[in-house]
Amino acid sequence: MNAPVKIETTLKDWETDQEVRWCPGCGDYAILKAVQRTLPQLGADPSNTCFISGIGCSSRFPYYMETYGFHTIHGRAPAVATGVKLANPDLDIWLVTGDGDGLSIGGNHLMHVLRRNVNMQIMLFNNEIYGLTKGQASPTSREGTKSPSTPLGSYDHPARPAAFALGSGARFVGRGFDVSKNLPDVLKAAHAHQGAAFIEIFQNCIVYNKDVFDDFAAPKGAEDRQLWLENGKPMLFAKDTKGLTLNREKLCLEVVDVAAGEDGSPDWEAADVIVHDVTNRTVAHMLVEMPFGPFPMALGVLYDDPRPTFESAVVEERARASAGKDANLAKLLGKGQTWTVSGTAQDPV
Amino acid sequence: MATQAKAPLTENPEAVVVRFAGDSGDGMQLTGGQFTLSTALAGNDLATFPDFPAEIRAPQGTLFGVSAFQINFGSREINTAGDAPDVLVAMNPAALKTNIAALKPGGLVIADTGAFTKRNLDKAHYSANPLEDDSLAKYDVLAFDISEKTIEAVKPFGLGNKDALRSKNMWTLGLALWMFDRPREPIHDWLKAKFKSKPDIADANIAALDAGHAYGETAELAGPMKQYTIEPVESDPGLYRTITGAEAVSLGLVAGAQLAELPMFFGGYPITPASAILHHLARLKEFGVTTFQAEDEIAAICAAIGASYAGSLGVTSSSGPGIALKGEAMGLAIMTELPLVIVNSQRGGPSTGLPTKTEQSDLYQAVYGRNGDAPMPVVSCSSPGDAFEAAIEACRIAVEYMTPVMLLTDGYIANAAEPWKVPDPANYTPFPAKFLEQKNGTDSAGGETLLPYKRDEKGARPWIKPGTPDLMHRIGGIEKAVDTGHIDYAPDNHQAMTDARRDKVLGVAVPDQEVCLGDTSGKLAVVGWGSTFGPIHQAVRRARAKGVDVSHIHVRYIWPLPGNLGDLLKSFDHVLVPEMNTGQFKTVLRDQFLVDAQPLTKTSGQPFQIAELEEAIGKFFDGIEGNEGGEVPVNDQQLPSPEADG
Numbered sequence A: 001m002n003a004p005v006k007i008e009t010t011l012k013d014w015e016t017d018q019e020v021r022w023c024p025g026c027g028d029y030a031i032l033k034a035v036q037r038t039l040p041q042l043g044a045d046p047s048n049t050c051f052i053s054g055i056g057c058s059s060r061f062p063y064y065m066e067t068y069g070f071h072t073i074h075g076r077a078p079a080v081a082t083g084v085k086l087a088n089p090d091l092d093i094w095l096v097t098g099d100g101d102g103l104s105i106g107g108n109h110l111m112h113v114l115r116r117n118v119n120m121q122i123m124l125f126n127n128e129i130y131g132l133t134k135g136q137a138s139p140t141s142r143e144g145t146k147s148p149s150t151p152l153g154s155y156d157h158p159a160r161p162a163a164f165a166l167g168s169g170a171r172f173v174g175r176g177f178d179v180s181k182n183l184p185d186v187l188k189a190a191h192a193h194q195g196a197a198f199i200e201i202f203q204n205c206i207v208y209n210k211d212v213f214d215d216f217a218a219p220k221g222a223e224d225r226q227l228w229l230e231n232g233k234p235m236l237f238a239k240d241t242k243g244l245t246l247n248r249e250k251l252c253l254e255v256v257d258v259a260a261g262e263d264g265s266p267d268w269e270a271a272d273v274i275v276h277d278v279t280n281r282t283v284a285h286m287l288v289e290m291p292f293g294p295f296p297m298a299l300g301v302l303y304d305d306p307r308p309t310f311e312s313a314v315v316e317e318r319a320r321a322s323a324g325k326d327a328n329l330a331k332l333l334g335k336g337q338t339w340t341v342s343g344t345a346q347d348p349v
Numbered sequence B: 001m002a003t004q005a006k007a008p009l010t011e012n013p014e015a016v017v018v019r020f021a022g023d024s025g026d027g028m029q030l031t032g033g034q035f036t037l038s039t040a041l042a043g044n045d046l047a048t049f050p051d052f053p054a055e056i057r058a059p060q061g062t063l064f065g066v067s068a069f070q071i072n073f074g075s076r077e078i079n080t081a082g083d084a085p086d087v088l089v090a091m092n093p094a095a096l097k098t099n100i101a102a103l104k105p106g107g108l109v110i111a112d113t114g115a116f117t118k119r120n121l122d123k124a125h126y127s128a129n130p131l132e133d134d135s136l137a138k139y140d141v142l143a144f145d146i147s148e149k150t151i152e153a154v155k156p157f158g159l160g161n162k163d164a165l166r167s168k169n170m171w172t173l174g175l176a177l178w179m180f181d182r183p184r185e186p187i188h189d190w191l192k193a194k195f196k197s198k199p200d201i202a203d204a205n206i207a208a209l210d211a212g213h214a215y216g217e218t219a220e221l222a223g224p225m226k227q228y229t230i231e232p233v234e235s236d237p238g239l240y241r242t243i244t245g246a247e248a249v250s251l252g253l254v255a256g257a258q259l260a261e262l263p264m265f266f267g268g269y270p271i272t273p274a275s276a277i278l279h280h281l282a283r284l285k286e287f288g289v290t291t292f293q294a295e296d297e298i299a300a301i302c303a304a305i306g307a308s309y310a311g312s313l314g315v316t317s318s319s320g321p322g323i324a325l326k327g328e329a330m331g332l333a334i335m336t337e338l339p340l341v342i343v344n345s346q347r348g349g350p351s352t353g354l355p356t357k358t359e360q361s362d363l364y365q366a367v368y369g370r371n372g373d374a375p376m377p378v379v380s381c382s383s384p385g386d387a388f389e390a391a392i393e394a395c396r397i398a399v400e401y402m403t404p405v406m407l408l409t410d411g412y413i414a415n416a417a418e419p420w421k422v423p424d425p426a427n428y429t430p431f432p433a434k435f436l437e438q439k440n441g442t443d444s445a446g447g448e449t450l451l452p453y454k455r456d457e458k459g460a461r462p463w464i465k466p467g468t469p470d471l472m473h474r475i476g477g478i479e480k481a482v483d484t485g486h487i488d489y490a491p492d493n494h495q496a497m498t499d500a501r502r503d504k505v506l507g508v509a510v511p512d513q514e515v516c517l518g519d520t521s522g523k524l525a526v527v528g529w530g531s532t533f534g535p536i537h538q539a540v541r542r543a544r545a546k547g548v549d550v551s552h553i554h555v556r557y558i559w560p561l562p563g564n565l566g567d568l569l570k571s572f573d574h575v576l577v578p579e580m581n582t583g584q585f586k587t588v589l590r591d592q593f594l595v596d597a598q599p600l601t602k603t604s605g606q607p608f609q610i611a612e613l614e615e616a617i618g619k620f621f622d623g624i625e626g627n628e629g630g631e632v633p634v635n636d637q638q639l640p641s642p643e644a645d646g
Ligand SMILES: Cc1ncc(C[n+]2csc(CCOP(=O)(O)OP(=O)(O)O)c2C)c(N)n1
Pocket: A055, A056, A057, A058, A059, A074, A097, A098, A099, A100, A101, A102, A125, A127, A129, A130, A131, A132, A133, A138
């Protein structure tokens, strides 16, 4: 892959002339703005950027980005994006999917794009509902969700997108929510990661699943319920009065109180709070499985440990397999055991 | 060589049909394949029909575990694997049981008595040994202990009995080579190359092959063992090789991509009989081919669409069930107007159906099988060699018209081999793909603007690679506005775009239909498509030799149909359409041309036999052998296959 040339752009350069068709107040607007704000900071080139999506409210995203865009079919965006990336590994690909698109109909493709580690940013807009089809329960809906298809409340157990991604072999797992001010930082880290970077973005569908994330996303009391992870920093929240520690006997995480030290800063070492190491896969598994309620919601970069990408392996293999070989079609056609029939008109025409 | 010994025994048949049948573990496909090669090298024309069980390792000795390979070869043009074998090689009782009914009366059975044990006889449901009673009285039988003779031949190599018996097929092949005076050297070379790292095994197999050959040569054998000489066929001068349909499709795709000056991206998911194409292409990376084994058929086509979007020639391939899964994505390729080749190696259906047998029953699916008005060109292959040309045509249409194209082949073509005159790539006209580099329209203010759906004279939209500076735009499956490609649900726009997609596909330039045998008008046209070419051609040839006014028309372009086809069909009194389905092409012809096309259908999983078709042709004529009195075949007539279904 060529090193991308940094381009000067502003937010405006990333907006299209298309009328945005999400419901007023939909969390998708905030995500769109966050992405449009992030791309100039990355020095990204609109001509070299490609947004690929499936079907759903969230998957309308590419129409609003002044880049190359492909609005594909329900659930299949990871497969289309894999083909695009293999055909042109230099393109910067952003995948947009929903909880239904990515985990229901497209769960299989999402799993494989992650395990293959195709270099792209995958944003899963999790609103815990099927927005576009008017509000049916989705694979991430909480048990008991009342919807047109589950009037008495849903009874199937929800999937956890981040756990699914990690379990599928993802080498980058990030989390944020539509209006969080830190979302651009998560996007930037995902972009810097070489390989499939999975970002779960909690998104408020104000029409069909209004404010389901308020328990941790509402500004009031957010400090107590959000744990923003930073590499190399202790896992602290609630204005540094609480932290996460590892119960070494039970091999599980626990919330501990953190007292202020003599200088007034939190004495997290005394409380044995763990330091976030984005390359620690074991702890990442614990973080994605951490139930909200007894624990805060883990946000930011949960895991980031790159390894070689799929497209680089494909490119290398093709080079290796072609080395020293003569790609001569005429010779290929006449390969194997052949015989010659002689006659008068021997000259090839 | 054997030529000195044959004098008193020599016979001179025009063509011979040999069927090798044995347990799946006996290596019959390999035997058949190598016999084919040396037959091709001996200069005969030939056609083959491998017929193997769906089970990978069927229990040994069982009826459903029988694997057979039939070859028809001769000193004249051969188009089919032959109706009934002249020679049946039966490596065990089950092979005899499932294949004997097909053998010509008076035909020769070669059987390995060593495999006719009580246990194997029981497994084949024989209450008595057929080699020992008179149940085979109407055939010549040559039964001897091939197993024992093989063990003897390979003794010097110190193999255990079980390993030694693995060379039984080579012993048998050696005998067959002697019987038909074929050269052994190519097989020696092949064995040496195959077992390069195990020279002992190569030597043991060569010893078995030579022993089988010597057995024939020194033949104290009296009776039915004879050597036959089949003169080489007169063919066009040039370089030849044998080719299977799966190889030819792969090579045609590589050639097509080169003619389009594009890298090829191939997305596939394993399925019989389509996998062979994935396997071939996976070894051709130096030709700019990327193969991708996807997680399913949907991902395979979607990745191919993605690759086409990014500027490669996207190709995907599957068989019936997998093609069904690809349906929605085909619609996406139609809507986004991207080039794509979809190869369908048809097999027996519906559902899982008959994975290893052949059928032509996906024609409706190819032409009509998508949601919405979703027109797509369809091209078919009529033989292994023809698959090369058809694949190039599919690539050409896809690239020139910015459209997905379906290429129909089938299980028979995929596996069958025939001699192929190696074409010179320089004889094909290139169709280089063009990519848009600059804005192609003017907006109301007179400024430059991009119109991703502006059509050229062929109705094709421009191909715009992501990564091209300043041509950012969005495409997708939602209806597009004329020219701009913006989302547009307006009634007039959908009408206009539906018409544009239809007109583009109907406007695809396909050559006029030619009559491949016979006159351009007359009493009866037998109209075929796909792999029925061989039997139809031979049946029409034979009927014409009897003085019957019948012509053979074989259609490659299923959609759109050649422009002159309607008039051509109307210049015949009758039109007969033999198909290995329940009459799908017949329906298309009736619909498109209002001609009274009569079906002749067969869905036994086996190809048509020449005799079946001769009989059907005869019914249109009085006073000619095989004629039942001028009766027209009834709808959906199902002629039974005389062959037991192995
Ligand atoms: C093959 C297919 N099945 C069903 C649909 C209908 N459909 C469109 S979007 C959608 C669900 C979208 O939910 P989600 O992915 O969560 O996206 P959201 O609208 O919530 O952003 C469904 C079922 C479709 N377009 N295609």
